[in-house]
Amino acid sequence: MDSLTSDDLMNTFKRMFSRGLILGLLVLFCSFAGSAQVAAETIAVIGTGNVGGALGPQFAKLGHDVIYGSREPEREDVQALVSSSSGNAAAMLPVEAAAAADIVVIATKWADTEVALKSLGDLSGKIILDPTNAVRRDAAGIRYHDVETSTGEMIQGWAPDAMVVKAFNTLGSATMADPASAGGPMSIPIAGNDASAKARIASLVTGIGFEVVDMGDITAAHAIEQMLIVRGNAAVLGSPFNYYFRPVPQN
Numbered sequence: 001m002d003s004l005t006s007d008d009l010m011n012t013f014k015r016m017f018s019r020g021l022i023l024g025l026l027v028l029f030c031s032f033a034g035s036a037q038v039a040a041e042t043i044a045v046i047g048t049g050n051v052g053g054a055l056g057p058q059f060a061k062l063g064h065d066v067i068y069g070s071r072e073p074e075r076e077d078v079q080a081l082v083s084s085s086s087g088n089a090a091a092m093l094p095v096e097a098a099a100a101a102d103i104v105v106i107a108t109k110w111a112d113t114e115v116a117l118k119s120l121g122d123l124s125g126k127i128i129l130d131p132t133n134a135v136r137r138d139a140a141g142i143r144y145h146d147v148e149t150s151t152g153e154m155i156q157g158w159a160p161d162a163m164v165v166k167a168f169n170t171l172g173s174a175t176m177a178d179p180a181s182a183g184g185p186m187s188i189p190i191a192g193n194d195a196s197a198k199a200r201i202a203s204l205v206t207g208i209g210f211e212v213v214d215m216g217d218i219t220a221a222h223a224i225e226q227m228l229i230v231r232g233n234a235a236v237l238g239s240p241f242n243y244y245f246r247p248v249p250q251n
Contacts, residue, residue: 041200044069044101046094046116048078051131052107054176055168060085062207067101069094069120095121103200104162105129110151117158124161127197129204130221131168133228143232145225152191152221165192165201166221170228170243179209187245189213189227191220213245 045056046069060066065088070078073091082089091097098104098120108116110132117123132155136146147154152166167190168176175182188210192198202212215224227243234241 047107069097
């Protein structure tokens with residue numbers, strides 16, 4: 001074999017560097033392309049109260065197009081919420097917002113949820129994000145779960161051709177609006193029948209700054225909603241907390 005000169009070594013190094021740079025740029029481009037695809041979601045937030053007013057701006061910060069569904073989209077407080085949300089935020093009637101969206105967030109009071117959901121038209125193929133809780137309180141303020149199964153399962157029954165994902169029901173709206181206020185990592189349990197829908201909701205959870213714990217199919221919503229009851233009652237009894245599930249070390 002002929003010996004390599006210093007010029008040969010330099011040229012070889014340049015070719016290797018060039019190929020590596022091109023490969024690196026391709027990987028970087030694909031990464032950005034994937035991010036852009038995720039950021040293209042249109043999210044309808046049905047309800048502009050505490051939960052909708054917390055989650056909507058957070059999703060907008062991630063680059064999603066947020067449409068607030070309100071019976072009075074021109075109302076001053078609704079327009080203020082639109083103004084506080086970055087990107088292409090808008091407000092429409094609920095049925096219009098849902099029709100335009102890939103993901104529909106049901107940010108209504110539980111007592112209003114069935115009527116609100118059934119007024120949205122055909123939700124087939126859409127992801128429904130369910131942060132609702134059915135809660136009954138006694139005279140001392142102690143909470144009780146107020147449905148036999150779960151709100152997640154009931155919503156899935158009302159919209160059988162949609163993909164319901166339970167999430168964001170185990171924390172307060174103030175923490176949704178400002179995750180750093182928790183003082184440390186927080187776990188958001190999720191449940192749903194469709195793996196791809198859960199993955200898309202999981203990206204919203206982690207994008208905001210929380211951690212995801214997949215609890216299984218939509219029947220697990222019953223346990224997740226009971227977690228809100230436990231958390232709420234602990235606060236009433238003077239021991240408030242937020243959920244954080246420490247992962248088991250992998251040996």
